[in-house]
Amino acid sequence: MKIKHIVYAILIVGLGALVYYRISSNKAQAEAGPGGGKGPGGAPAMQVNGIVATPQRFANSLAVTGSIEANEQVQVRGQVSGLVRSINFQEGSEVRKGQVLVKIDDSELRAQLAQAQTRQALAEENERRARLLLEKEAISREEYDVASAELKTAKAQIQLVQAQLAKTSVTAPFAGKVGLRSISEGSYLSPDMIITNLVSVNPVKLTFAVPEKYAAQVKENTELTFTVAGSPNKFNATVYAIEPAIEASTRSLQLRARADNSDGALRPGSFANIQLPLTVISDALLIPTQAVVPVQNGKKVFIAENGKAKEVMIETSTRTEKDLLVTSGLSAGDTVLTTGVMTLKAGSPVRVALAKP
DSSP, X not given: OHHHHHXXXXXXXXXXXXXXXXXXXXXXXXXXXXXXXXXXXXXXXXEEEEEEOOOEEEEEEEEEEEEEEEEEEEEEEOSSOEEEEEEOOOTTOEEOTTOEEEEEOOHHHHHHHHHHHHHXXXXXXXXXXXXXXXXXXXXXXXXXHHHHHHHHHHXXXXXXXXXHHHTTEEEOSSSEEEOOOOOOTTOEEOTTSEEEEEEEEEEEEEEEEEEGGGGGGOOTTOEEEEEETTOOOOEEEEEEEEXXXXXXXXTEEEEEEEEOOTTOOOOTTOEEEEEEEEEEEEEEEEEEGGGOEEETTEEEEEEEETTEEEEEEEEEEEXXXXXXXXXXXXXXXXXXXXXXXXXXXXXXXXXXXXOOO
């Protein structure tokens, strides 16, 4: 009998607790009112998160990629053919401007020069004699002109041989570092053969492109930062040249910047990730990327207005890691919904929990 009474008591207590729970739940919903749990007409309000669009200062920057190039780079070649008599540089070494890198055999040209100098001496003597005879009217003016022309021809021949002699010394056109050589002493060099590569790597050039829509925002002397693979460091560069026209095939604008490379950390041919500063906006409206819904005609967001979700079409420009810069469609003070946007419909009742700024 005692067990039976205990069972009845437990059932009575459980039933009472259930009744109390239902009464309390109904009372809470009644106290919440129309905005607390249901929308107009009794529809339940959707719990969402949101932010208040607040103007803020935004330094607009563009992330692009580019390549590092040598300040100057050339394939060193000879201008005349001949045997290589001496190589006056070490592979991978620094050379100065005008330094003789390779000397080509010039014995034949020196013989031609001596011959031309002898002819010049004879032509000078003939011209001197012809001039004296002309003064005494012993010869005609035409005969003197022939002697004078022979002298000028002899002088021109010497200049030609001297120019060819100068080409037998292959010099560095600028200061830089030479690469690996492809010839040896005693080999026969012709103008189509590459002797070595000469590269000037301090400073280096940074070549990159920006989309056409940013063309009006880029300027010369803009300072930018970039990184390269394999290095945790950030490097600085300054834009010094901009192409005057948009590349029609890619709809982009080519730019070139210059970066210091005194420590040799930057190598030509490397890939660079660039952060290019554009304009600074003092009253920018930034919203989280998850608040934006792509649609056929552009992009839209939902804002809360009088307890309901309102659909608003927007236009954006720059994207950061978390936010989008809104250029039109939103006003300062609008409550932008950031969750549930894929299931929301215009006019749906919402209850917004604002995120802390």
